[in-house]
Amino acid sequence: MAARFNPLEADARWQKLWEDRGTFHASGDGERPRAYVLEMFPYPSGRIHMGHVRNYTMGDVLARYRRMNGFDVLHPMGWDAFGMPAENAAMEKKVHPGEWTRSNIDTMRSQLKRLGFALDWSRELATCDPSYYGHEQALFLDLFEAGLVYRKQSEVNWDPVDMTVLANEQVIDGRGWRSGALVERRKLSQWFLRITAFAEELLDGLGRLDQWPDKVRLMQENWIGRSQGLKFRFELAEPVAGEEGFEVFTTRPDTIFGASFAAISPDHPIALALAEGNQALAAFIDECKQGGTTAAELETAEKKGFDTGARVVHPLDPEWRLPLYVANFVLMDYGTGAIFGCPAHDQRDLDFARKYGLPVTRVVAPSPEEADEPIGDEAYIGPGRLVNSRFLDGLAAEDGIREVIARAEAEGWGEGTTVWRLRDWGVSRQRYWGTPIPIVHCEACGPVAVQRERLPVVLPEDIDFETPGNPLERHPTWSGVDCPDCGGPARRETDTLDTFVDSSWYFIRFASQPADSPFDRAEAERWLPVDQYIGGVEHAILHLLYARFWTRALQRINKLDVEEPFKGLFTQGMVTHVTFQDSEGRWLTPDEAESHSGPVTRGRVEKMSKSKRNTVDPEPIVDQYGADAVRWFMLSDSPPERDLEWSEAGIQGSWRFVQRIWRLAAEQAERGGSSWLGAGDDLALDRKVHRAIAAVGANVEALAFNKAVANLYELTNALEKAPASPTRSRAVEILIRLAAPMVPHLAEEAWTALGREGLIAEAEWPVADPALLVEEEVTIAIQVNGKLRDTLTAPKGAAREVLEEMALASEKVARVLDGKPPRKVIVVPDRLVNLVA
């Protein structure tokens, strides 16, 4: 038996065997309990990167562990294959997006296979394949027919030079990335999914996702953003274009007597009507349209307003008039697109009031004496009671809110209501490389669904990327069709679907993939929900919320009885690496930094990215060290939810550990394999082994792989030091089984060398003997005033009095206490004694 484990030879041999035997095919035969383990599928950007390796290694360990524990495991892989990079490649490299994507998939598939992941490749799918997106079109039409899809005007980033829509990512400092032109916001008619109809259940559902990270649930909760408040009507002093008023939403109706202005969004119908006869206002509204559409950009833009000259009537005082402003910070998408401003108790309103010389009236004061304390540069947002508020004076905020809502409802000018921060999901993209939206626009009938038997609506192959914009729109023939309803002339929808639609149901298609429908309901329901989903925390909101919505939407239209798609969620950290720059600030790769002639600055450790040139390609690393050392490194040291720093020293350490396990197994094999005969003659080692079995299992189930790795190091250290014995022989084999999910090639090789039949991938996970997990002695910490002064050993379960007596007998304690008796003694059994002097 070889002294060294040779992964170059062994990896491929075992990978082929697993593939030939179909070891990792999910059977779905119902004989074993099922487990669905899924990692977020990759975008085929070109080559596998370390982030993928980390993600898929974690999922793989869990999948292999579950299999060894007797589960029928579904662990599939596919490709999130539509998206912008393929179109960029088409423009830059003159290659068809489909060709580019499919060639990337081929490269990345073979790279993944070299890592020995226990994947069921028979279920592989790519979202750019009509056999996938055709079913997506059918599901879209199901939602359309159920009234969950509608069309409305919505703003996009418009590049006025390239005459094209830009993604947020393509807007840099307010300018188009290619043309450099100042970006404008422009309205287009687009398709939307009614995710807001599910706002409440998506929020409530979070409470039952107890296997999700708290932070993700919190982020989603804030994103959905339930606000309760008052929706009420402001009457205009003079009607505008026949409108006598408009609706306002506020979460603070208690501060209504502190109102000093009303403000509406630049998109508000009243604003547009007023602009008809007011050139200055029209110019202001135009000005508000500059810049991109992102929330960050809108929020950080200078707060500006324009006094329309119109006045509104205070709802609680017909004599009281408030000026009506158009303000750039009022969003048409939130609430009613109109607010009232209470400067004394809202910082943004205060800044606005100061800027435009509006009155500031305090209506909340921490004490009656401070009722007329003037407001400075800071709005008062602390607690207190209402003042200067007529019939509300003296009430606490919550009571004031209730009182105003009650009065508004009684008098008929408003009502208590709930509004959501969540907006409907705009799915139209003015791009080629996506799922065509299966709708036909007919002049006579309007938008009409494509007939089911005509699906899939397939993307045309003959397209050009010579000019910016959507090639589907300028394709000479593709969009011309007859209306499905009336047979008259019509035009296909040329927008494609947001790629988040593709990733909102792929986990269902993995579970069941018939040719003639999106999925078989019964089979999908047997696998779903996904037991453990693993991916980057960057998807905490959008992807995960959209997938939750899509699943619930299918449930509502009675296509699939699954409430939540992902029972367990784990969000993993990034893979980072040092950066290097030369004297002129140019980024250098680690190799370049080493051979560079001039001075080199070692920069911060950052997320691996092409622009910082600090990426490490996994493939040559696998060539050099083998799959197992790379997998082991991905699991070591850093907790999986945190960032992992790639280092040459780290991979070498992993390589050495792989060889250490191998040496243990090789030495054992030379002694004639593992023996199950004879009594365990090394009780101390037996205890360590069984503690390791329990700890590794618990840590793998908790996805605390770094701790499971530490457990295996400890066990290995103990085994290396232990003298030969039947216990040790058994222990070596147990170590191999415990390590098998992490270093599967080595484990198979060692398993065979030890003379065991069959694959370790199909072997049973060892069972810990509870009797060997019990401790007999414990170390007790002795503290004086919470400060450690001594430690002593006591039998486990020793009585409080015994521990206290032992503590007081300690010389070190006596020295600190200086003869005085303690005032108080705190005993934590099996843990510590704290003497309070």
Next chain:
RNA sequence: GCCCCCGUGGCGGAAUGGUAGACGCGCUCGACUCAAAAUCGAGUUCCGCAAGGAGUGCCGGUUCGAGUCCGGCCGGGGGUACCA
């Protein structure tokens, strides 16, 4: 701007409110070797000869006891609805 997370030795990190630094990397010394690699053994938070003291980004609080809980800062990261 807003929402969320993170901050512990030279480095990655461990620690149900109960002995801070498990485990790994690195380093130091030693063994083996003609030598090196590999391997093995010992040591390794800081200050101090020691006794002892200090110590988990900073400031404050709760507690017999705080890395852990609470409040306020500082620094870094993720998301912010058309990157995926």
